[in-house]
Amino acid sequence: MRTFPRRGRMIRALPHNAVVVEIGVNQGEFSQTILSKTSPRKLHLIDCWEEHHEGLDYPHDGFYAKQADHQSNFDLVRQRFAGPIATGQVAVHRGYSVPMLETLADASIDWVYVDANHSYEAVAAELAVLLRKVKPGGVIAGHDYISTPYWKERNYGVVEAVDEFCWRHGWELIGRTTGPGWDIDQSDNPSFAIRQKGLPPLWSWSREWLRLPARRAA
Ligand SMILES: C[S@@+](CC[C@H](N)C(=O)[O-])C[C@H]1O[C@@H](n2cnc3c(N)ncnc32)[C@H](O)[C@@H]1O
Numbered sequence: 469m470r471t472f473p474r475r476g477r478m479i480r481a482l483p484h485n486a487v488v489v490e491i492g493v494n495q496g497e498f499s500q501t502i503l504s505k506t507s508p509r510k511l512h513l514i515d516c517w518e519e520h521h522e523g524l525d526y527p528h529d530g531f532y533a534k535q536a537d538h539q540s541n542f543d544l545v546r547q548r549f550a551g552p553i554a555t556g557q558v559a560v561h562r563g564y565s566v567p568m569l570e571t572l573a574d575a576s577i578d579w580v581y582v583d584a585n586h587s588y589e590a591v592a593a594e595l596a597v598l599l600r601k602v603k604p605g606g607v608i609a610g611h612d613y614i615s616t617p618y619w620k621e622r623n624y625g626v627v628e629a630v631d632e633f634c635w636r637h638g639w640e641l642i643g644r645t646t647g648p649g650w651d652i653d654q655s656d657n658p659s660f661a662i663r664q665k666g667l668p669p670l671w672s673w674s675r676e677w678l679r680l681p682a683r684r685a686a
Contacts, residue, residue, distance in 0.1 A: 469640075469641050475659040478643050478645055478661060479502060482579050483670070484506045484508075485509050486506065486578035487509060487512075487576060487577055488506065488581070489513075489581070490502060490511070490580070492583035492584030496548050499511065502581065510558075511557060512558075512561060514563070514565055515541075515545075515561075516563055517539065517562055542562060545560060565584050569597045569598065573601075574600045574601060575601070575602070576601060577598070577602045578603055578670070580601075580608055580610075582610030586622075586625065588626075592633070595630070596633075599637060605663070605668065607661050609662075611626075611657060611659050612624060612626045612658075613657070613658045613659060614627065619657075633662075638665050643659075644658050644660050644661070646658065
């Protein structure tokens, strides 16, 4: 397992020229980082951009925005990525994460960054779908892998959902970030990266990251 000082460094070590999904886009700050650091062949951006009150969310969080703010965030993202949207490199999917993920083909995603609703229930539901949608040997990464009292009070359950998923399905933590920092590329909450145990590496980066002998590399 490797630690990285910040999430921008971690995703730079993930496959480039890949099929990537970001779940939870907001204003597209980290989407921009993904684009510039990893040049994805295809980047799917999924966000509901919708005010919601289902109780599973994080009401104390600044992202619990009013509908007008969500609409302007959505407009901003479409404007910000107008070029890559026009070329087909970026696809914007407005809707809730689980139904939007279901529109993607099974075993089509190289890696994904999960950063939407941070409740246990929401993350567990996303991981259950991603199990089918991520290519064998692919990576599920995400934000807010934290379980301190401050965040538990805010209904965060990322650690619980990710750890349970790994235990149930034979995945393992292969990376996490330390911090701290407030810059978007140095977001203070840790990020994680997990991968199914025992599968041969799909990409040359895996040999270095997973410290596998050269002969086992793809
Ligand atoms: C923390 S922000 C994403 C920040 C972004 N990843 C970044 O680092 O710049 C969370 C976003 O997730 C979206 N969201 C929350 N729950 C969602 C769900 N169930 N499905 C899709 N999007 C959701 C919110 O609309 C919000 O824009």
